[in-house]
Amino acid sequence: MEGRIDLAHQPAFRLGALEVRPALRQLARDDGSEEVLEPRVMQVLVALARADGAIVSRDDLTRSCWEGRVVGEDAINRVVSRLRRAAEGIGQGSFRIETITKVGYRLLREGQAEAALVAAPDSPLARAHAEVHRLRLDRRAMLSGAGLAAVTVGGGLFAWRRFVASDPALTDKPPADVAPLMIQAQMAMTQGTVEGGNQAIGLLRRVVSLRPDYADGWGLLALSYSAAAVGRPQQFEADMRARATEARRRALALDPGNAYARAADGLGKPVLGNWTAAERGLRASLASHPHNDMLTSSLAGVMLGVGRCAEAANLLDGIWKRIPPNPGLAYTHVQTLWAAGRPDEADKAMDDAVALFPTHFAVWFTRFYLLMYTGRAREAIALGENRETRPTGIPEWNFEQVLIVARALLSRTDGDIQAAVTASFEGARRGAGFAENGILFLSALGRLDEAFAVADAYYFARGFDPGELRFSAEQGTYTRRNARRTHMLFLPPTAAMRADPRFLKLADVLGLTRYWREMGVRPDYQATG
Template structure:
């Protein structure tokens, strides 16, 4: 227990190109992550603290086992496990020094002309400024170490990062206020500027129409400052990659996000963005894999958890979808995106009555505007009864609400397709995505609109859900995706939507 407490107390750091989070028992490198049990992590930290020097076997016995009477097999097994996890991370190896001990060898460490090893100080200092962002996107490692300003800046940035991950309404404003305070405390912190760039980017997407241009400019300025301090600052690079709508520009955004992850493979913000993008272009399997990775990195953030329920639904695993989304609902009953995801799953899997009951829940009524509740209620009733009258009523309600509230247009594409109103579904798609026809929808968020993560900037994830299968099987689908630019993306990326989505 004491060993685990000691590990939890250690701050995240970067050594060469290897990113380490002792509290999470996580190593991150260019290839992925390695997870260490406490004793093996203690061994790693002994080697890392001395890197690139040699640590004797006697020292390791004393530091890792407290000089307890253990045999050579214990050390040999621990070294073998550490080598395996470093291999999974794709960064670093353990060199055996015959009759002496071991040395940690990590890319990004340089060798002196006399054969002795030294740490590349420029890279390590840059890594210290952004260590938390590279390991898990959450912890800021201060340039001033344990100073009062450094501790307070770290606290503020951890809280701001959490706000941006969780995406509750108002997250961007709260995170921006915290990031500004952190920058004031540590003007030379690349990580603080990177978090500030992400906060401005969030407001550029979800703020009022009047705020968009100002936040775009401020996000770019903060990102440029961060990258001037550290060219690899992952949060700043993620902000720049996603600073304008990805719609029609999926290939450029994907390449930029993958470039971020090549340097910072565990940056949660880049992973979340790429997860969403891959679903938006019909690459559901890859999107699911990334979502599972984020859920493992950060099990207490709602986005990958509710998305897990949606992934199960998309893959036809209905019972698992219920379990996942109900778990998310119990953990975050007031989160708009969790509420919407649960309504989707219940409504489109034959549980319209449960969806109707959910709409009467006080937690939903506090968050979801009345017109949106009426929209879902009409759809759920039509799903439950199947009557022609209820289906036509739902159609009329959805068409009306979609024109007035942009996020609902993207939701109601699913509803209209699911109920078999394909002419209306394609007309709504042309209005929302192409800005033409009688159902053109407003692009700007208005007071009273539902604040749902990932619903702005004409996102296309919903087009690749089971509810939209009738549209995907219609001859008009090819013309729609061509006009939207999806066909150009598939050609440029040499990919296609997952085959199971098209049958």
């Protein structure tokens, strides 16, 4: 690795449609658009680019970009996250940054990603080649993976009244040269992360480049762009939706009944306040396509959001047995079993999820919360304090925040509880996902006034506005104000809120009581007392 990077003396270079101008700290597209990067971010981009696809360790980066100073993981993670946003935004797929766990990073130019994967015999893409005949790219598995990521991560689904003219449960084997790319794209989508979404888009762009007459390639690309429009910063929404519309048009021109394209058409229509239409649309579609796992997982998401947790768990039980596991399905299955009052099964599903996806951020936090809320706060604290098993890309203060709550639930001292209340409000002001957690934390601590105050802020921006960013800027996921979630209102930690008269008032304003009345049902907590 060369020495310190002096931007003033670095020549300009190209990354696909981008010209990188280090001395000016500019990224310039061929269409005339430009973006200026922070000095450190540009230094890291130069370091990764001049490695020409080789892995650059964190130590290499500190030597060349931080003059050898000792810097924390958060500083490097922040810079890499900023580069990924640039790759997603102005870069539009011209490059991507790949994390090599416990080693470092490498920059892959457009078109290099697939070649790099193929070159390694034990790479995910090579393994996908070996498995393609076994999996036969079952559309049920692909659709349920993408759909569940949208339910659990992207922020709510929609009524599927216009979904599929033909049964997407039927196997439709893609052309052999793009089948592994399709499988890898589906695997990336189920990660439920910005990086995973970017990888899926890059892979699918390669698919349609190789096979412009392949409808499913265009359809799944449309679905990926639609998901990005829902879960990314608002300034990217119009561009992502335009790309989704064009990819969907291409898919439907080739196959008027293309399942992915029709799914993309509905993605982004929030279910908040529209549960009746969502459920009726899903059940009508399932009557015609009873084995479609994406529809089933979408219905499970609706059921969890309206307090029908037992039914949601039953729906996910069937999917878990049928399709290859993915992180979104794994942690949602755990959460839903727990909400349905099946704790032993939730523990078993949690063990399975950790064995399969030990460092996925959502799996890790689901495990932490399950321990913390089920009388095992000491185990949760041990998990949180073990830096070796923590997921990457999460700021240190985030771990400390949840540890403060776990310590309060363990000790129950006034001082620890007050510290947890303070941390919960500080978190809720940082982002929508932290506000969701704050509602759960405060209710579990018995601080119901504060729990309802955070709920007011989250749903109605009363008192303060958590905004649309879910967690840290490093993670880069968003929840629109018209797509706020309700599932946490029916989890075990919010039982004290449900027993409070204020809960029904909240449910009424959100439209939940109207849904229960229109559908002639009661949520589980009312049925069981």
